[in-house]
Amino acid sequence: MVADARESAGKPVGRRVVLGLLAVGGLGVVGGSRVSDGLARLLAPLESRDPTGLIALFPLGNAFRFYSVTGSVSTQTADSYRLTVSGLVERVATYRVADLQAMPQTRLVADFQCVTGWRVLDVHWAGVRLSELLDRAGPMAAATAVRFYSFDGTYTESMTLQQARRRDVIVALKMLGSPVTHEHGGPVRIYAASMYGYKSIKWLSRIELTHGEQLGYWETRGYPHDATIRN
Numbered sequence: 001m002v003a004d005a006r007e008s009a010g011k012p013v014g015r016r017v018v019l020g021l022l023a024v025g026g027l028g029v030v031g032g033s034r035v036s037d038g039l040a041r042l043l044a045p046l047e048s049r050d051p052t053g054l055i056a057l058f059p060l061g062n063a064f065r066f067y068s069v070t071g072s073v074s075t076q077t078a079d080s081y082r083l084t085v086s087g088l089v090e091r092v093a094t095y096r097v098a099d100l101q102a103m104p105q106t107r108l109v110a111d112f113q114c115v116t117g118w119r120v121l122d123v124h125w126a127g128v129r130l131s132e133l134l135d136r137a138g139p140m141a142a143a144t145a146v147r148f149y150s151f152d153g154t155y156t157e158s159m160t161l162q163q164a165r166r167r168d169v170i171v172a173l174k175m176l177g178s179p180v181t182h183e184h185g186g187p188v189r190i191y192a193a194s195m196y197g198y199k200s201i202k203w204l205s206r207i208e209l210t211h212g213e214q215l216g217y218w219e220t221r222g223y224p225h226d227a228t229i230r231n
């Protein structure tokens with residue numbers, strides 16, 4: 001749970017607010033998971049600013065936490081959003097949400113697992129295979145890795161080109177059966193099913209083909225670079 005606090009560092013939320021929410025949390029348990037889901041959504045903007053990590057202790061059950069390493073993230077709509085694929089590629093490309101929606105959609109039902117211990121079972125995801133975008137870009141011979149950037153301006157991640165080509169790595173447009181919400185990194189985030197959650201970068205803005213891997217945000221803070229889940 002201490003690690004939870006680290007993952008959700010941001011601008012402070014008052015202690016009274018947090019304690020008040022924990023009191024409401026008792027009701028969430030009684031009400032069951034539907035209520036918890038609603039509460040989780042309600043807490044999203046607060047949790048991402050909660051340096052105490054107390055909101056992460058909230059009894060949410062089989063539900064997502066909301067993480068952001070920055071205090072606030074600009075909201076991008078389907079119209080304003082752009083995704084750039086660049087770096088060591090034959091063809092630099094920029095995609096709008098509609099462009100991505102027009103491409104073949106891959107559906108996955110898989111667990112989401114944060115390295116700090118919480119997991120959500122059987123999450124429905126949909127989007128474009130990352131390998132599809134890589135094929136269109138045409139990686140140059142020197143390209144060995146893929147680096148991801150977020151429009152939160154801070155978070156980055158990377159994986160080897162080989163990992164990025166796995167069939168279970170998608171540029172997700174849908175999560176939990178609906179378009180990816182802002183809190184969950186919408187309109188477009190990565191979902192890497194076989195890796196811990198920190199590889200699934202939210203608010204995806206750029207995919208860059210590189211020679212060699214760069215350490216991601218949490219990796220420069222001690223997380224293992226290979227996030228493959230082995231269990």
Ligand SMILES: Nc1nc2c(c(=O)[nH]1)N[C@H]1C(S)=C(S)[C@@H](COP(=O)(O)O)O[C@H]1N2
Nearest residue numbers: 065066067068069114150155197198201202
């Ligand atoms: N841009 C950005 N992406 C991110 C993070 C973040 O703080 N910022 N946190 C990561 C971590 S550690 C996890 S577990 C998941 C959490 O996804 P969620 O907020 O949708 O639950 O997002 C990952 N992607």
Ligand SMILES: [Mo]
Nearest residue numbers: 114115197198
């Ligand atoms: Mo995480």
